[in-house]
Amino acid sequence: MEWETVIGLEIHAQLSTTSKIFSGAATAYGAAPNTQACAVDIALPGVLPVMNKGAVERAIKFGLAIGANINRESVFARKNYFYPDLPKGYQISQYELPIVGKGDITIQVGDQEKVVGITRAHLEEDAGKSLHEDFHGMTGVDLNRASTPLLEIVSEPDMRSSAEAVAYAKTMHSLVQYLDICDGNMQEGSFRCDANVSVRPKGTEKFGTRCEIKNLNSFRFLERAIEYEVVRQIDILESGGKIAQETRLYDSDKDETRAMRSKEEAFDYRYFPDPDLLPMKLSAEMIAEIQKTLPELPDAKRRRFIQQYGLSSYDAAVLTATKAMAAYFENVVNSVGAPNAKTAANWVMGDLAGVLKRDSLEITHSPVPADKLAGLVARIADNTISGKIAKEVFEAMWNGEGDADAIIESKGLKQITDSGAIEKIIDGIIAANPEQLAQYRSGKDKLFSFFVGQAMKATQGKANPQQLHDLLKKKLAG
Amino acid sequence: MINNSLKELSAALAAKKISSRELTQAFLDRIAQLNPVLNAFITVDAEKSLAQADAADKRIGQGQAGPLTGIPIAQKDIFCAKGWRTTCGSKILANFTAPYDAQVIERFDAAGAVNLGKTNMDEFAMGSSNETSHFGPVKNPWDPLAVPGGSSGGSAAAVAARLAPAATGTDTGGSIRQPAALTGISGIKPTYGVVSRYGMIAFASSLDQGGPMAKSAEDCALLLNTMAGFDTRDSTSLDRPPEDYTRDLAQPLKGLKIGLPKEYFAEGLAPDVAQAVETALAEYKKLGAQTVEVSLPNTQLSIPVYYVLAPAEASSNLSRYDGVRYGYRAPEYTDLMDMYKKTRAQGFGAEVKRRILIGTYVLSAGYYDAYYLKAQKLRRLIAQDFTEAFKQCDVIMGPTAPTTAFNLGEKSDDPVSMYLSDIYTIAVNLAGLPGMSIPAGFGANGRPVGLQIIGNYFAEAKMLNVAHQYQLATDWHLRAPQVV
Numbered sequence: 001m002e003w004e005t006v007i008g009l010e011i012h013a014q015l016s017t018t019s020k021i022f023s024g025a026a027t028a029y030g031a032a033p034n035t036q037a038c039a040v041d042i043a044l045p046g047v048l049p050v051m052n053k054g055a056v057e058r059a060i061k062f063g064l065a066i067g068a069n070i071n072r073e074s075v076f077a078r079k080n081y082f083y084p085d086l087p088k089g090y091q092i093s094q095y096e097l098p099i100v101g102k103g104d105i106t107i108q109v110g111d112q113e114k115v116v117g118i119t120r121a122h123l124e125e126d127a128g129k130s131l132h133e134d135f136h137g138m139t140g141v142d143l144n145r146a147s148t149p150l151l152e153i154v155s156e157p158d159m160r161s162s163a164e165a166v167a168y169a170k171t172m173h174s175l176v177q178y179l180d181i182c183d184g185n186m187q188e189g190s191f192r193c194d195a196n197v198s199v200r201p202k203g204t205e206k207f208g209t210r211c212e213i214k215n216l217n218s219f220r221f222l223e224r225a226i227e228y229e230v231v232r233q234i235d236i237l238e239s240g241g242k243i244a245q246e247t248r249l250y251d252s253d254k255d256e257t258r259a260m261r262s263k264e265e266a267f268d269y270r271y272f273p274d275p276d277l278l279p280m281k282l283s284a285e286m287i288a289e290i291q292k293t294l295p296e297l298p299d300a301k302r303r304r305f306i307q308q309y310g311l312s313s314y315d316a317a318v319l320t321a322t323k324a325m326a327a328y329f330e331n332v333v334n335s336v337g338a339p340n341a342k343t344a345a346n347w348v349m350g351d352l353a354g355v356l357k358r359d360s361l362e363i364t365h366s367p368v369p370a371d372k373l374a375g376l377v378a379r380i381a382d383n384t385i386s387g388k389i390a391k392e393v394f395e396a397m398w399n400g401e402g403d404a405d406a407i408i409e410s411k412g413l414k415q416i417t418d419s420g421a422i423e424k425i426i427d428g429i430i431a432a433n434p435e436q437l438a439q440y441r442s443g444k445d446k447l448f449s450f451f452v453g454q455a456m457k458a459t460q461g462k463a464n465p466q467q468l469h470d471l472l473k474k475k476l477a478g
Numbered sequence: 479m480i481n482n483s484l485k486e487l488s489a490a491l492a493a494k495k496i497s498s499r500e501l502t503q504a505f506l507d508r509i510a511q512l513n514p515v516l517n518a519f520i521t522v523d524a525e526k527s528l529a530q531a532d533a534a535d536k537r538i539g540q541g542q543a544g545p546l547t548g549i550p551i552a553q554k555d556i557f558c559a560k561g562w563r564t565t566c567g568s569k570i571l572a573n574f575t576a577p578y579d580a581q582v583i584e585r586f587d588a589a590g591a592v593n594l595g596k597t598n599m600d601e602f603a604m605g606s607s608n609e610t611s612h613f614g615p616v617k618n619p620w621d622p623l624a625v626p627g628g629s630s631g632g633s634a635a636a637v638a639a640r641l642a643p644a645a646t647g648t649d650t651g652g653s654i655r656q657p658a659a660l661t662g663i664s665g666i667k668p669t670y671g672v673v674s675r676y677g678m679i680a681f682a683s684s685l686d687q688g689g690p691m692a693k694s695a696e697d698c699a700l701l702l703n704t705m706a707g708f709d710t711r712d713s714t715s716l717d718r719p720p721e722d723y724t725r726d727l728a729q730p731l732k733g734l735k736i737g738l739p740k741e742y743f744a745e746g747l748a749p750d751v752a753q754a755v756e757t758a759l760a761e762y763k764k765l766g767a768q769t770v771e772v773s774l775p776n777t778q779l780s781i782p783v784y785y786v787l788a789p790a791e792a793s794s795n796l797s798r799y800d801g802v803r804y805g806y807r808a809p810e811y812t813d814l815m816d817m818y819k820k821t822r823a824q825g826f827g828a829e830v831k832r833r834i835l836i837g838t839y840v841l842s843a844g845y846y847d848a849y850y851l852k853a854q855k856l857r858r859l860i861a862q863d864f865t866e867a868f869k870q871c872d873v874i875m876g877p878t879a880p881t882t883a884f885n886l887g888e889k890s891d892d893p894v895s896m897y898l899s900d901i902y903t904i905a906v907n908l909a910g911l912p913g914m915s916i917p918a919g920f921g922a923n924g925r926p927v928g929l930q931i932i933g934n935y936f937a938e939a940k941m942l943n944v945a946h947q948y949q950l951a952t953d954w955h956l957r958a959p960q961v962v
């Protein structure tokens with residue numbers, strides 16, 4: 001039987017506020033345990049939560065970006081359960097009335113575009129961390145992360161493969177960074193995914209029983225976990241078994257998912273509206289103000305790059321994958337002009353991206369900033385240097401030897417474009433190689449590249465390739 | 479001096495007839511003498527109180543005194559006070575020293591008042607007799623066989639027995655008004671949101687409200703001036719301009735329309751309490767007021783509604799007492815779940831456990847709609863009753879409690895009968911309205927009777943005026959029990 005995979009994702013994006021969602025404590029990552037947990041975060045008797053406006057604004061920004069309805073009144077609810085890293089014994093979240101309602105987002109899988117529905121997005125606080133190592137049979141609790149603001153983004157079960165799920169997660173990851181509402185750092189847990197996975201016989205409507213897979217903190221793990229889970233479920237079904245609805249944990253070391261708790265063991269969270277926080281009312285003015293601050297979104301930017309700069313869909317997608325890369329590219333193009341956009345794109349996506357990856361650098365920390373790369377592209381564009389020489393110049397720029405012009409000057413890499421000088425060199429080569437000339441003239445066309453090589457050698461590669469080509473053709477023809 | 483009003487004490491301090499240290503010491507001496515009998519205080523710390531008194535004396539010397547500077551005030555042990563043990567009447571917090579100040583404590587500190595100690599209370603404010611306290615019951619100063627009411631029973635007994643010039647209380651279903659009534663003092667529960675709940679240990683967040691307990695309405699007004707005020711740390715605190723609650727005290731009552739809910743004068747009201755209330759109403763008529771019958775048809779529903787909503791919120795509010803970070807932890811356990819179970823089984827008393835169980839039940843999947851949601855709907859109807867009633871009157875009056883103080887142990891095995899003693903006070907919390915109790919004579923057994931005054935939202939100044947005018951004309955509030 002042929003099976004179809006059905007996937008929905010829940011993404012937890014940590015909002016980039018400097019203080020926590022319900023307290024004034026700092027959210028900075030990596031502080032010594034429990035040094036960023038105030039009276040509210042550790043749930044002392046008598047403390048009360050106060051909503052962080054910055055978190056609300058970020059949630060609204062997200063909602064507007066996915067074209068969702070922003071609920072003018074939303075309600076915070078308590079999700080009750082006991083755990084040592086949950087200081088109040090409940091998590092403040094949103095349940096029945098989330099701040100962001102239905103929306104959608106367009107993802108690109110290969111050459112195909114697909115629209116994925118977003119069910120809702122709601123604000124909630126993170127829990128602390130339980131540390132099971134280093135305490136000899138005891139558990140340590142670090143509450144620095146407690147009450148860190150999260151936006152939980154719930155998708156519709158619209159994805160049909162691990163590739164689509166990854167594309168969706170990457171698109172979301174890019175979007176939250178574009179919006180500047182989340183730093184997207186997956187190692188630090190700022191962007192985490194849970195996947196709901198089920199399979200059904202292809203062509204049927206009814207969803208299969210799903211399993212929720214937790215702890216997917218990289219795109220690779222997301223992909224691997226889904227692929228493992230799909231095979232697991234199909235194996236069970238094909239051998240006549242039934243899928244048990246359960247929560248499963250992905251173990252990246254063993255590359256497998258394993259059962260965490262069954263539906264029967266699921267907690268009754270006893271959600272009810274938090275009486276410490278009144279229903280949150282948002283004014284139309286506030287939403288309109290935030291609308292004005294929305295940046296150009298990745299999808300719109302990609303379309304504009306195609307139209308404005310004549311780039312291919314692929315190039316535009318690569319260049320708009322991050323806001324920083326798109327900005328870098330546009331800075332280069334603004335300097336060298338749209339007609340040179342393709343050259344600029346090739347440099348940003350090619351040589352630059354290559355060395356950034358090699359040296360593990362972010363584009364924002366590139367030793368060759370956009371204006372300097374523009375200087376190089378400009379010299380290619382005005383024929384001062386060839387593309388081949390440009391690679392040499394770029395490497396020198398990367399190593400901090402100065403800007404393109406200085407390097408071209410000091411290394412004497414300027415292209416020879418004086419046709420008289422090139423002719424002179426060609427004449428010398430022809431005179432020195434009468435045999436090859438005779439063979440060429442008798443029809444051995446292949447020897448043309450021999451003459452090009454000789455000329456390049458004589459000019460140390462600096463002859464303008466086009467000019468050299470044209471003049472050589474003419475001279476050899478006699 | 480122990481019978482002096484706050485205004486008189488303030489004047490004596492300003493005139494240097496007495497220092498705050500002397501005044502504080504006098505009350506500390508009284509506490510040392512009488513508290514072993516009354517058990518009104520859980521924690522007394524003379525050193526801390528006297529240090530505050532010295533600071534107040536300095537301030538008075540510098541001519542920077544306010545109306546409460548140097549005046550000792552007993553704090554219900556529900557308010558976190560930095561460096562003070564703050565137990566909320568529970569074993570689970572018996573070893574908890576608050577590392578921060580409640581907003582109410584901060585405001586009293588800023589006013590230069592002296593914290594005289596932490597008063598006894600029903601555990602987590604759950605009770606109407608002060609018998610659920612882990613630190614033992616409080617005796618009613620009028621009769622050692624009687625309860626002082628609850629949950630602010632320690633504060634009420636302390637003021638009634640003149641162990642403190644004034645005290646704070648909190649009121650979730652009547653916990654200021656009912657003990658005030660049962661001990662013959664004055665107390666006001668303001669409109670929900672007037673006094674910040676920050677640092678006030680939560681019982682039922684949507685109902686809890688702090689307020690003053692004192693010998694007179696005038697004292698209550700002075701105290702409320704300090705206690706009330708917007709607080710950004712409490713999202714349910716109301717952002718309103720500050721008020722002077724003493725501003726209308728002198729207004730005559732001519733033309734005042736008093737609404738009398740027929741449901742408050744029906745079956746269940748003890749004849750001696752009814753008699754005292756009638757007498758008080760007659761006095762009001764003499765002062766120029768007129769009465770009109772009103773109806774609060776959903777009064778009977780207020781107790782079941784309250785006993786769904788308050789436990790629901792409490793079951794969640796009390797989850798933080800888990801033995802992990804502070805407070806009591808069971809000495810022996812096998813694993814995490816066992817630690818939770820034993821800590822909470824040993825740390826909470828029977829009434830708190832009962833309410834956690836009820837609250838957990840009504841919020842559970844499958845029961846939420848039938849109990850919690852239904853109760854929320856009825857809560858709105860109950861509030862609506864008052865809105866309708868206030869179309870016909872300026873204030874509502876009636877008994878605070880259906881009987882005078884009952885005996886210790888009389889209702890402790892019968893929770894429902896205990897719950898019914900709050901029948902006239904609970905609806906006020908459900909509606910978020912301000913309510914007050916003032917002394918209005920004595921019952922057949924010589925125990926005090928309280929008259930309840932219910933105002934419309936933010937009508938505290940009016941209610942205090944109504945109470946004060948009565949106290950100008952009567953002397954019930956000046957009667958003090960003969961303790962020892």
